[in-house]
Amino acid sequence: MVGMIAALQAPLVGIVLIWAARFKLFSRHAEASARRSALTRLVGENRALPAYRLLGGAELLIGAALILPPVLRLEGVAATTLTVGFLGYLIYAKRAAPDASCGCLSAATAPVAGRSIARSALLVPASLLAAWSATGWWTELTARPVAGAGLLMAELALVVMLSPELDHRWLLPLRQLWVNVTHPLRGGSGVPLLRSVQQLQQSRVFRRVGNLISSDVREHWDEDEWRMICYSARYQGRPATAVFAVPLRAYEPDSVRVALVDDRAGATLVTL
Amino acid sequence: MTPKMDRRRLLSTAVLGGAGLVGATALGSLAPEAAFAAEAQPVEPGAPDPNFAEGRISKISAGTLLATGSDGVLHSIRVTDGTSIWKLYPTTFDQVAVGDGMYARGVRLPDGTLAADSIWVNIVNLHAHIAAVGRNTLHLDHKGQRIVAHVVPGLSAAVYNSTPAVSDLSLLKVGRHVQVLGAWHPDTNEISIATVYAAA
Numbered sequence: 001m002v003g004m005i006a007a008l009q010a011p012l013v014g015i016v017l018i019w020a021a022r023f024k025l026f027s028r029h030a031e032a033s034a035r036r037s038a039l040t041r042l043v044g045e046n047r048a049l050p051a052y053r054l055l056g057g058a059e060l061l062i063g064a065a066l067i068l069p070p071v072l073r074l075e076g077v078a079a080t081t082l083t084v085g086f087l088g089y090l091i092y093a094k095r096a097a098p099d100a101s102c103g104c105l106s107a108a109t110a111p112v113a114g115r116s117i118a119r120s121a122l123l124v125p126a127s128l129l130a131a132w133s134a135t136g137w138w139t140e141l142t143a144r145p146v147a148g149a150g151l152l153m154a155e156l157a158l159v160v161m162l163s164p165e166l167d168h169r170w171l172l173p174l175r176q177l178w179v180n181v182t183h184p185l186r187g188g189s190g191v192p193l194l195r196s197v198q199q200l201q202q203s204r205v206f207r208r209v210g211n212l213i214s215s216d217v218r219e220h221w222d223e224d225e226w227r228m229i230c231y232s233a234r235y236q237g238r239p240a241t242a243v244f245a246v247p248l249r250a251y252e253p254d255s256v257r258v259a260l261v262d263d264r265a266g267a268t269l270v271t272l
Numbered sequence: 273m274t275p276k277m278d279r280r281r282l283l284s285t286a287v288l289g290g291a292g293l294v295g296a297t298a299l300g301s302l303a304p305e306a307a308f309a310a311e312a313q314p315v316e317p318g319a320p321d322p323n324f325a326e327g328r329i330s331k332i333s334a335g336t337l338l339a340t341g342s343d344g345v346l347h348s349i350r351v352t353d354g355t356s357i358w359k360l361y362p363t364t365f366d367q368v369a370v371g372d373g374m375y376a377r378g379v380r381l382p383d384g385t386l387a388a389d390s391i392w393v394n395i396v397n398l399h400a401h402i403a404a405v406g407r408n409t410l411h412l413d414h415k416g417q418r419i420v421a422h423v424v425p426g427l428s429a430a431v432y433n434s435t436p437a438v439s440d441l442s443l444l445k446v447g448r449h450v451q452v453l454g455a456w457h458p459d460t461n462e463i464s465i466a467t468v469y470a471a472a
Contacts, residue, residue, distance in 0.1 A: 074348075122285040151393030154337055184407045185423060185441040193361065194437040196465055215356035218392040223284055230283065232354035232389065251436060259287035263279070263353075267285040 006133035007140040008148055010066045010124040012155050014078050015198050016123060017063030038093035038112070058082065069136055078129025083123040090117050117163035126155075193220060196227045196246045203256035205272045206244070209233070212260070213242055223247060229241025235260050298439045321382045325349060329372050335365070336385075339374060349376050358462050359393040360455035361427055368393055370460045396463055402446050408464070410444065412452065412456040420462045421433035421452055428465040441465075444472040 024030055034052035035045075043051045062082060065075045094112045141148040160166050197217065200206055215232035218241075222228070226245045233242040245257045259271040290453065316351075325347040327339035337349040351357070353367050355378075359367050369375075375395055378388035400412035410417040430444065431435040444450065450470045454463040 016399055048348065069324045069419065082450075145303060153280065156309045179405055179446075185410070185444055190426060190439055192427070192437050192439045194429045194431070198436055201362075214389045216358055216360045216392070217354040218354075219362055221280060223288075228280070228284055228287070239416060243287045257287050261282070261286045262285055271287065 003133065003135060004140040004144055004148060005151065006129040007135045007137045008155075009154055009174040010071075010076070010130040010133065011125045012152060013083070013123055013130055014066035015156065016159055017059040017066070017082070018081070021060035021063060024052055025060065038089070038097040041093070041097050042089070051168045066130060067137075069138075070135065071136045073131060076127060076133070078134075079127035080124065080131055083120065083127045087117070087120045087124055090120050093197065113164060115162045115164055119159055122158065191227070191248055193227075193229075195254075196220070196248070198249070198252060199253050200229060200244050200246050200256055201243075203246075203253040205256050205258045208272065209242060209258055209260070209270075212240075218264060225249065233260055238262060240269055242246050276342060293343050311337060323378060323386070325376045325386050326374065329370055329374055331369065331372060332368060335452070336421070337368065337374070337391075340395060347376075347421075349374075349378075349391070350385050350387045351391065356390045357393065358391065358395065360424065360466055360469045373456060373458065378405045394458065395447075396452075396454055396456045397450045398454075398463075399401065400450060400452060405446055410450075410452075410468075414452070418461065421454060421457060424464050428468070429468065430468045432470055434469075437467065444468065444470055 007039045023033075027033070031051065034040075037048070039051055059082065062075065062078050065072070066079055077118045090112055094117065098112070116211070141152075149245065160170070172247055201210075212233045212235055213231045214234055218230045218232060220227060220229045225248050229244045229246060229247045231242045231244075233240045240260045240262050241252075241257050243261060247255055260269040262269055263265070295457075307328065317391070325339065325341065327340050327341040327345075329337050329345055331338040335351050335405055337347075337351065339347045341347055341348060355365075357363055357368065359372075372393045375392045375448060376386055376388045377390050378386045381387050396410065398414050400414040402410055403413040403418065404411040408423040408425065410421040412421050423441055426439070429439055430438050430441045432443055448470060450468050451467075452463070452465055453463045455469045456463050
């Protein structure tokens, strides 16, 4: 069992290394990514891209050697050196240039965070196990295909989950799906006050008495199919309350009614 | 029946009863000369609007608010029976607290006091992007600052594409631009949402 686990770390580390190399060597965005990465701090602005390409070449070479036969201890040792180097680089980048992208696997700009470091840390014991293993992964995989493939898939999934560069492929759609299912923003039911005020402001009566109104909404309440909205107003030099009756559910600005009432005297001054 | 209910009954009857219908001329002359007869507001170009005040409330006493403006100017604001007070929703003077921010509009009295027609307490108007969505909360990215905006069920409204407001906010999407009117929770980065304007 332990032999199988150890043997299967070689393809895991190999796949991750080739994936990283593919981006560093062949992507159109590699140059920009190199300039954004913390490598510029480490080796200087001008040498960042050659260093980046060189690293990609080494990754491709070691990754391919890990996956292809024969099984050599040297491959695992080289991979361990590389993964330990990456871990050190990431910790350095986190301290020296916290805003810089790690530039590890894709052009997506994601500052070095705990997840990238965890992914890098995961690859160190994996490459150590690969160096320790003496059997080829293909022999172990043909001996126990289901368990082997399951383990490899689980490990690859873990690497994907620890890669902020790949979030837009699976995490964001998953979150969107969750929002679509749970509707966390459904809010309340009923007719918001603003809807009644909008209706009121589009009504014919508001155009006629609007210039008498001096305040914003003072109070409102619902009465059967009507919503009452009160404003302060001035009418013929005396203070008054403008009370509007707005249809609560229907949108019929023309049926809005208004009364100007002198509160103190209790007298209705105007109704429209 | 409480006085408040009595008053509401009076007002409802006045508007729905339909008694004493008065024609348009009750609202004054329809002639254009009437419009020019009104006194012009004596505001100098570029000068601050004398009928507006804003600031943090430092003292509340007997219908008067003392507020320190963002430019350091002290404003004295008189609240009357006819003053509307907004604090996420239309409310009353006793809901105003020391430390609240406020905008006030009214008429400047000769002694410099602003007799307020309307006061908006803690009102904010933000242009932001939705960074994340939670259970009845929006996390907004406002010029690089994170703001937590709470949806208040029954109060918060959304206006999509300038159509009439609805209470359903579920069409808001992460990454979209929104304009939010709301009430600030003093000394925090949190607000309660009154209205969200968005494209949908």
